[in-house]
Amino acid sequence: MSVPEGLPRQRRGIAPQMLGRYPDWNVLEQSRHWDDKTREVVMKRVESPPHILFFTEDEAETLKAYCDTITYQYTEPRIPVLSFIDEKLLEGRLDGYQYEDMPDDRDAWRLVAAGLEYSARAEWAAESFARAPEALREDIVAAFADGLLRGGPWEQLNVKRAFKLTTKHICQAFYAHPWAWNEIGFGGPSYPRGYAAFGADHLLDRERWEPKEEFVLDPVQDTKARGID
Amino acid sequence: MHRLVRRGSLAMPKDNDSPFLLDQHKRGLQNLDRMARYPKTAPVDLAIVGAGAGGLVLAQRLARAGWKIVVFEKGPFWDPDRDWVSDEAGSHPLYWTDKRIIGGSDPVEMGKNNSGQGVGGSMTHFAGYTPRFHPSDFEVRTRDGVAVDWPISYWDLKAYFERVERELPVAGQDWPWGDPHTYPHGPHPIAGAASVAWRGALAHGVEMRAGPVAITNGSFGNRPHCIYRGFCLEGCKVNAKASPLITHLPDGIEHGVEVRADSMVVRVEVNDAGDRVTGVTYVHEGREEFQPADAVAVCGYAIESPRLLLYSTSRRWPNGLANDHDQVGRYVMVQGATQVAARFPTELKMYKAPPPEVSSEDFYETDESRGFARGFSIQTIGPLPIEWAAHVLADGHWGAALREYMRDYNHWTVLGVLCELLPAPDNRVTLAGERDRYGMPVARFDYSLGENDKKNIAFGTRILEEIWEGADAQETLKIDRYAHLVGGCRMGFTPEDSVVDSSHKAWGVDNLFVVDGSVFATQGAANPALVIMALADRCADLLKGKRSTAAA
Ligand SMILES: Cc1cc2nc3c(=O)[nH]c(=O)nc-3n(C[C@H](O)[C@H](O)[C@H](O)COP(=O)(O)OP(=O)(O)OC[C@H]3O[C@@H](n4cnc5c(N)ncnc54)[C@H](O)[C@@H]3O)c2cc1C
Ligand code: SF4
Numbered sequence: 153m154s155v156p157e158g159l160p161r162q163r164r165g166i167a168p169q170m171l172g173r174y175p176d177w178n179v180l181e182q183s184r185h186w187d188d189k190t191r192e193v194v195m196k197r198v199e200s201p202p203h204i205l206f207f208t209e210d211e212a213e214t215l216k217a218y219c220d221t222i223t224y225q226y227t228e229p230r231i232p233v234l235s236f237i238d239e240k241l242l243e244g245r246l247d248g249y250q251y252e253d254m255p256d257d258r259d260a261w262r263l264v265a266a267g268l269e270y271s272a273r274a275e276w277a278a279e280s281f282a283r284a285p286e287a288l289r290e291d292i293v294a295a296f297a298d299g300l301l302r303g304g305p306w307e308q309l310n311v312k313r314a315f316k317l318t319t320k321h322i323c324q325a326f327y328a329h330p331w332a333w334n335e336i337g338f339g340g341p342s343y344p345r346g347y348a349a350f351g352a353d354h355l356l357d358r359e360r361w362e363p364k365e366e367f368v369l370d371p372v373q374d375t376k377a378r379g380i381d
Numbered sequence: 382m383h384r385l386v387r388r389g390s391l392a393m394p395k396d397n398d399s400p401f402l403l404d405q406h407k408r409g410l411q412n413l414d415r416m417a418r419y420p421k422t423a424p425v426d427l428a429i430v431g432a433g434a435g436g437l438v439l440a441q442r443l444a445r446a447g448w449k450i451v452v453f454e455k456g457p458f459w460d461p462d463r464d465w466v467s468d469e470a471g472s473h474p475l476y477w478t479d480k481r482i483i484g485g486s487d488p489v490e491m492g493k494n495n496s497g498q499g500v501g502g503s504m505t506h507f508a509g510y511t512p513r514f515h516p517s518d519f520e521v522r523t524r525d526g527v528a529v530d531w532p533i534s535y536w537d538l539k540a541y542f543e544r545v546e547r548e549l550p551v552a553g554q555d556w557p558w559g560d561p562h563t564y565p566h567g568p569h570p571i572a573g574a575a576s577v578a579w580r581g582a583l584a585h586g587v588e589m590r591a592g593p594v595a596i597t598n599g600s601f602g603n604r605p606h607c608i609y610r611g612f613c614l615e616g617c618k619v620n621a622k623a624s625p626l627i628t629h630l631p632d633g634i635e636h637g638v639e640v641r642a643d644s645m646v647v648r649v650e651v652n653d654a655g656d657r658v659t660g661v662t663y664v665h666e667g668r669e670e671f672q673p674a675d676a677v678a679v680c681g682y683a684i685e686s687p688r689l690l691l692y693s694t695s696r697r698w699p700n701g702l703a704n705d706h707d708q709v710g711r712y713v714m715v716q717g718a719t720q721v722a723a724r725f726p727t728e729l730k731m732y733k734a735p736p737p738e739v740s741s742e743d744f745y746e747t748d749e750s751r752g753f754a755r756g757f758s759i760q761t762i763g764p765l766p767i768e769w770a771a772h773v774l775a776d777g778h779w780g781a782a783l784r785e786y787m788r789d790y791n792h793w794t795v796l797g798v799l800c801e802l803l804p805a806p807d808n809r810v811t812l813a814g815e816r817d818r819y820g821m822p823v824a825r826f827d828y829s830l831g832e833n834d835k836k837n838i839a840f841g842t843r844i845l846e847e848i849w850e851g852a853d854a855q856e857t858l859k860i861d862r863y864a865h866l867v868g869g870c871r872m873g874f875t876p877e878d879s880v881v882d883s884s885h886k887a888w889g890v891d892n893l894f895v896v897d898g899s900v901f902a903t904q905g906a907a908n909p910a911l912v913i914m915a916l917a918d919r920c921a922d923l924l925k926g927k928r929s930t931a932a933a
Contacts, residue, residue: 154781159788173788187618190466197470224781245473248492252484252825290780297779319779323770327787328470336790338732338766341467343618346608350572350733357573357728365728368792371785372724372856381782 154224154380160366165334168223168231168326172335177363179333179340186341194341198330201232202239206258211265212238213282218268221289222322231332236325237261247320253310257317263305264314268292270304337363393602394548396445400602402631408620409460410631417449417639421672425449426928428661428674430646430689433502434913435897436680437625438545441633442921448928451639451672453663456499458642459626465616469765472615475499475506481684482813485827489715489863496682496866500642501626503682504910505616509623510737510760511551511595511911513542515559517746518905525747525754527833528803531902532874532883533919535560541915541922546593549623550601551911553592558742566598569607572734574794575761577725579739581852587759587844589739595623595910596735609734611763622735625914641665645819648693649677649893655697658893664819676892678885680917683713683866686899687810688824690870690880703887708880710810712871713826714904717800717838718864720762721845722772723854728791736763744844745906753836757800758906759845764795775860796848798841799864801906802834810869828863867901867909885920896920 155171162170165178180198183191204212212234219233220226240246241258254260271292272281278288295301299312326332333340339347339362349356358364375381393400404411419425427443429436432454440450457474459465466472477496483489497503516535521528539560552566568591571579582589596607607621620627630640641663648662650671660673679686687710691701701709740760747754764772766787772795773786808829812822830838842859849857873879876888881900887893898913905912 156785186467187462189463190468190471193466193471194468222779222783224784246478246480247490248476248478248496249481249483249490251488252482256480293779297777316774319774320771323774323783324470324767327766327770328468332787333766335784336766336788337728338790339730342608342610342612343467344608346610346619347733348609350570350609350730351576357730365791368726369785369789370724370855371782371789372858375778375782375785380780380785381778 156369156374158367162334166229166331167335168225168229168331169227170229173365173367174334174337174363175366177334177337179330179338182340182361185345187343190341190343194330197328201235204235204238206238206242207234207265211262214265214268215261217282217289218264218293219322221286221293222319223326226286229331231326231329233322233325236328237321240321251310251313254313254317255308260309260314260317263309264318267301267305267309270306271295271301274303337365394544397441397548397629397632398635399628399631400604402635403603403620403627405603405605408462408618410634412631412634416634417637419449419451419639421670424660424673424675425451426674427676427678428453428672429678429680430661431502431680431682431685431897432500432640433497433680433682433897434504434625434910435917436502436678437629437633438914438917439678439680439896439921440638441629441636442918443924444633444636444638446925446928449637451641451674453644453646453661454500454640454642455645456642458500458640459505461616461618461620465618467610467612467615467618469615469767472506475616479817480815480823482815482823482825483828484825485808486829489826489828491684491826494862495864496684500630500640501624504624505626506614507624507910508737508762509594509596509613509735510740510908511546511549511593512740512742512758512907513559513562514905514907514912515745518903521755521903527754528903529873529878532872538915538919541918542911545911545914545918548628549595550597551593551595552598553594554590556590556593557588558745564593568592569594569596569598569735569738571738572609574729574731574763575734575738577729577794577852578761578796578848581848581854582741584851585848587741587848588743589741591739594735594737597621607735611732611734611736611765613735613737646689647819647821649679649689649702651695651697651702651890655695656889657891676894678894678896680897682897683869683899684810684824684826686895686897687869688812688821691810691812692821703880703890703893705889706877708871708878710869711806712804712868713808713810713828713866714802714804714868714901715828715863716865716904716906717757717802717834717841718797719838719842719859719861720772720795720797721842721849722793722795722858723849723852724789724792724856725794725854726792729794730791731763731794732765734763737761742906744841751840753833753840755801755803755837756906757798757837757841760797760799762795762797766790769793772858772860776858796845798838798845799906799908800834800837800841801904802837803831804868804903805829805831865909867898867904870895870899871902872900873902884923894920
C-alpha cells in the first residue's frame with residue numbers, strides 16, 4: 153500500500169484518486185472570488201483539457217503510463233497530465249533553455265517514449281512499457297531516474313537530464329490543476345481578495361474560507377518507514 | 382551618521398509623476414493615447430533596446446531632459462488587468478522562453494528563473510527584494526585581492542540609490558549593514574512562514590531585518606497597498622509591487638517616450654568608419670524595419686545585450702560591435718542561490734504574503750576565518766506548488782513519495798542564500814549555430830563554478846541548516862540552484878579589460894551605451910535590480926546635458 157493508512161477520501165469536489173488531506177476543500181467553490189482572466193485560464197484547464205495532437209497514438213500510450221507512474225495515478229479520477237504536456241510541446245511553449253548535450257525538448261520527449269518501450273522489451277522482457285504491470289513500470293522508471301537506461305534511443309539523450317526534463321514538465325502540469333490544489337490544501341488564485349490572515353501558531357492563521365487539514369504525517373519519516381522512496 | 386528618510390507618503394518623488402498617472406482601479410497605463418509616435422525617416426535622439434529596469438529608468442530620465450526616445454521591446458506591452466493571472470502555470474508568457482543553449486561544468490537553467498520579457502522587463506516578475514550594494518562591492522580587488530574593482534564607487538551611486546528607493550518605493554526596517562540607511566516605507570508585517578525562519582536565526586545568533594522590498598506599504602499616488610496574496614513572481618495584479626512599467630514608464634510617456642512593443646532588435650547599425658552607430662534594425666510582425674537614431678543604448682540584460690553586440694558585425698567590427706578585445710559576452714555571473722526548506726508540525730502556508738519578507742546581510746563581507754573571499758545574503762522565499770514540486774524532485778522523489786511530500790506542502794517553509802560568485806572569463810555568452818524565429822543565432826551560455834564559489838555556497842548552505850536547527854525544524858530538504866544574471870558587457874578601466882567605460886559608453890564607439898545588468902563588474906551578494914536602476918539614473922545624469930554631443 154503506497155498511500156498512508158487513514159488518508160481521508162475527498163468529500164467535496166475532486167482530488168486525484170479522491171484522496172487528500174483536506175477532504176472538504178474544493179478550491180473551485182472559490183472561483184467567484186477570482187478575477188475574470190484568472191478564472192478563464194484555470195477553468196479551461198478543468199473543463200476542457202486539450203486533445204493529444206503532438207504525440208502519436210503509440211507515443212501517447214507509453215507516455216500516459218509513464219506520467220501515471222511518476223504521479224502515482226493508478227486509478228480515476230486522474231489529472232490528464234499528458235494532455236497539457238502535449239499542448240505545451242505543440243505550441244512550442246518551452247522553458248527557455250536546452251542543455252548542450254540534449255536535443256530540443258520536443259525531440260527529447262519522443263525519444264523518452266521510444267526509450268521506455270525499448271528498455272521494457274529489451275531488458276525487462278515485457279510486451280510493452282504501456283501495458284506492463286505497475287510494479288514493473290516502477291522498476292524501469294527507477295532505473296531511468298538513476299540514469300541507468302542504455303542502448304537504442306537512450307544513446308541520443310543524457311538520460312539523467314531527460315528524467316529531470318520530463319518530471320519537471322509532469323509536475324508543471326499536475327500541480328497547475330485545481331484537483332491537486334484540493335489534495336494539498338493550496339488556496340489557489342487570490343486576486344482580488346488577498347489575505348489578512350497569514351500568521352502561524354495564532355488566531356490569524358487562516359481565513360474563514362480556508363480549509364482545515366484533517367490528516368498530518370511527516371513524509372520524510374513515513375516514506376522511509378514504509379520503504380516506498 | 383545617516384540621514385533619516387521620512388516614512389510614508391510625505392517623501393513622494395519630485396520629478397517622477399508615475400504613481401499619479403496610474404488609475405487606482407485599473408492597472409494598465411492610462412496615458413497610452415498620449416504616447417509619442419516618431420517617424421522612421423528621421424533620427425530620434427536615442428534608441429533604447431529593451432524596456433526593463435535599466436532601459437525604462439534611462440528613458441524616463443532623459444525624456445524629462447527633452448530627449449526624443451524610442452524604446453524597443455521584444456515582448457508585449459502588458460496590461461496587468463488583461464494579461465496577467467493569479468496563477469503559476471498561466472504566467473508563462475512573462476518569461477523569456479526563447480531557446481538558449483546551456484553548457485559548462487555547472488550549466489545555469491534559464492527562463493522563468495532569471496529572464497523576463499515584455500514592457501517592464503524581468504522586474505514584472507521579480508520577487509521584489511531591493512537591497513543596495515555595500516561599499517565594499519565596488520573594490521573587491523583592493524580589499525580582498527579577488528576579481529576586479531569597479532571604475533566607480535558606492536559614493537558615486539549613493540544619491541541614486543536614495544532617489545530610486547523613493548520612487549519604487551522600498552519598504553523595510555532601518556538597515557544596519559553596508560552603508561546604514563533607512564527606507565521611505567516602513568516594514569511589512571511578517572507572515573507565519575517567515576517568522577519561523579526569523580526565530581531560528583535569532584536562536585542561532587543571526588540578525589534578520591524585514592525588507593527591503595519594492596512593495597508599497599502606505600499611500601503612494603494611485604498605487605494600492607499590497608494584499609499579501611503571494612503571487613509576486615507571477616506579476617503583481619495589484620500594482621503594489623514595483624516594476625518600471627508602473628514606476629517610470631508612465632512619467633516617461635508623459636515626457637515623450639515612445640515604446641515599440643513586440644519589436645525585436647536584431648542589429649545595431651554603424652556608419653562606414655564604424656566609430657558611430659546610426660540606428661537599429663528590428664523585426665516587428667515578421668518585417669524588418671530600421672529606425673535611425675543619434676545614439677543607441679543597449680539594455681537587454683546579461684544574455685541578450687552581449688548576443689546583440691556579437692551579432693552586430695560590420696567591416697570595422699568583424700567580431701561584434703565594441704568587441705576589439707574579445708570582452709563582449711565574458712564574465713557573466715550568477716549568484717549561488719541554494720535553498721533549504723524546513724518542515725514544522727504546524728501549517729505555515731508559505732504561499733501567503735510576498736515571498737520576499739526578511740533577510741540578513743550578516744555574512745555579506747569577507748571573513749578570512751571562513752576560508753574564502755566575499756560572502757552571501759540570506760532571504761526568505763515562498764515557492765508556490767509547481768516551484769515546490771521542483772524542490773521535491775530535486776531531492777529525488779517521484780511516484781507515491783512525490784505525492785506524499787507534496788501533500789505536506791503547507792508544513793514547509795524555505796530560506797535561501799545569495800552567494801557572491803566571482804567573475805571568470807570563460808563564463809560567457811557566445812553565438813550557437815541554431816537560429817531563432819527572428820533569424821538571429823541563439824545564445825549559448827557556458828558556466829562553471831570556481832573553488833571560492835564552491836566554498837561560499839557550501840558555507841552558506843550550512844548556515845541555513847543551522848538556522849533551521851535553531852528553529853527546531855523536523856526535517857530539511859535542499860535544492861542547489863542559481864539566481865540572477867549580470868555581466869557580459871562589463872564596465873571597466875580600459876578597452877582591454879571591459880566593454881564600457883565608467884559612463885556606460887562602449888569603448889571605440891562614440892554614441893553607443895550599455896545600461897543594464899550586463900555592465901556589472903562583480904555581483905555582490907545583493908539582488909541586482911535596485912543597483913541596475915541606480916546605474917541607469919546616474920548614466921542619465923551624465924548624458925543629460927550632452928544631447929548635442931551624443932547627437933553631434
Ligand atoms: C524570477 C525572478 C526573480 C527575481 N527576483 C529579484 C529580486 O527579488 N530582486 C532583484 O533585485 N532582482 C530580482 N530579479 C532580477 C531582476 O529582475 C533583473 O536583474 C533586472 O530586471 C534586470 O534588469 P535589466 O534592465 O538588465 O534587464 P530586464 O529587466 O530583463 O530588461 C531587458 C528587456 O530587454 C528586452 N530585450 C532583450 N533583448 C532585446 C532585443 N534584442 N530587442 C528588444 N528587446 C529586447 C527583454 O525582453 C526585456 O524586457 C529576479 C528575476 C527573476 C526572473
Ligand atoms: S503579495 Fe503584494 S506585492 Fe506581491 S503580488 Fe501580491 S499584492 Fe503584489
